Amino acid sequence: EAGVAQSPRYKIIEKRQSVAFWCNPISGHATLYWYQQILGQGPKLLIQFQNNGVVDDSQLPKDRFSAERLKGVDSTLKIQPAKLEDSAVYLCASSLEGRGETQYFGPGTRLLVL
């Protein structure tokens, strides 16, 4: 079974530029999550989708971050404009229903903002 796919794996941009990340969850998984992980910390949830609807985006900095999952399958996360403090690993995860079952993580996108 294919796992969660993410691209790109690495991205270096300058502050105030924009960047987009892509995620394709495990086939059949209704729930998709975007996390931000800063070095030495646990993953922090940015947004959670159930099919193509947003379940939780309370920690998404909406003035600069946006995300969509238009057809309920793959998803994109965008940052515009980027700040230095956005340097982190962005992890995408999926689970079958979002009801306490196992989450599976993609390899992540490592973002460096200069």
Next chain:
Amino acid sequence: RKEVEQDPGPFNVPEGATVAFNCTYSNSASQSFFWYRQDCRKEPKLLMSVYSSGNEDGRFTAQLNRASQYISLLIRDSKLSDSATYLCVAWDAGTYKYIFGTGTRLKVLA
């Protein structure tokens, strides 16, 4: 108080040793619990899920104490390859959120 708390470590143990980590959670609505292993510069990978009192898989044992609101992970006969960060995760049935701890770093020494 953090919702899920872990001792960040590092725990430095010799090969073959037994090591235990504790993780406390504050929300009694938490129903499912997970231990993930995260290697440096890699994504978290599921080590063990805990839905009732505990779970065992080879050298790894997880125990859940709902009365005291903690989950433990015991690693027996530590291997060099066990060196990693171990993330504790609680699923909150009230909010449908997975809450992550900051992780406990383990280093197994030759």
